[in-house]
Amino acid sequence: MASEFDEAIMRITQVVMFENWLRFYFISEEESGKLFIRLPEKAMAQLMARYNAFHGLAERLNNKEIDHQTSINEVCLFVAASAGGRSLSERIISQVFDSSRFQTELQLFSAWVRAHEEKLDERFIEFGDWLKQYELWKQTDEVEAYRKNIISHFARLVPDTTTPQ
Numbered sequence: 001m002a003s004e005f006d007e008a009i010m011r012i013t014q015v016v017m018f019e020n021w022l023r024f025y026f027i028s029e030e031e032s033g034k035l036f037i038r039l040p041e042k043a044m045a046q047l048m049a050r051y052n053a054f055h056g057l058a059e060r061l062n063n064k065e066i067d068h069q070t071s072i073n074e075v076c077l078f079v080a081a082s083a084g085g086r087s088l089s090e091r092i093i094s095q096v097f098d099s100s101r102f103q104t105e106l107q108l109f110s111a112w113v114r115a116h117e118e119k120l121d122e123r124f125i126e127f128g129d130w131l132k133q134y135e136l137w138k139q140t141d142e143v144e145a146y147r148k149n150i151i152s153h154f155a156r157l158v159p160d161t162t163t164p165q
Contacts, residue, residue, distance in 0.1 A: 018054040
């Protein structure tokens with residue numbers, strides 16, 4: 001059974017991934033040059049049915065001007081408020097955000113999106129399928145070597161004292 005910390009890393013990482021997925025498929029550049037998340041009613045209904053744990057984040061972001069800081073703020077607020085339907089303590093949330101394991105996961109996910117951006121852009125891919133494709137990618141030897149390199153890099157910068165023993 002996964003520890004509370006492991007569960008929190010998984011849940012918070014999925015929130016970040018979901019927000020990224022929303023921006024990837026539902027971002028709209030307005031005439032003013034500003035970027036907005038625009039979710040049609042049908043998409044909102046499907047998100048509620050398929051990804052209810054993340055629906056609140058979609059509601060928060062829908063029709064909202066989006067930039068890097070807004071994305072970070074909204075993810076943090078959503079995590080603090082719900083994190084997938086189960087409450088997480090502020091202590092655990094803080095430990096997750098500060099942990100090298102979480103930072104490593106974000107680095108890997110970012111690398112996956114960049115490496116597969118063209119394929120992901122060819123057609124709409126459901127969020128669940130994004131997660132499946134990402135997990136398969138992470139199982140490759142090349143990615144495992146990259147993961148170890150990232151972990152080593154973070155360990156040299158700051159020893160991870162936030163991960164519960």
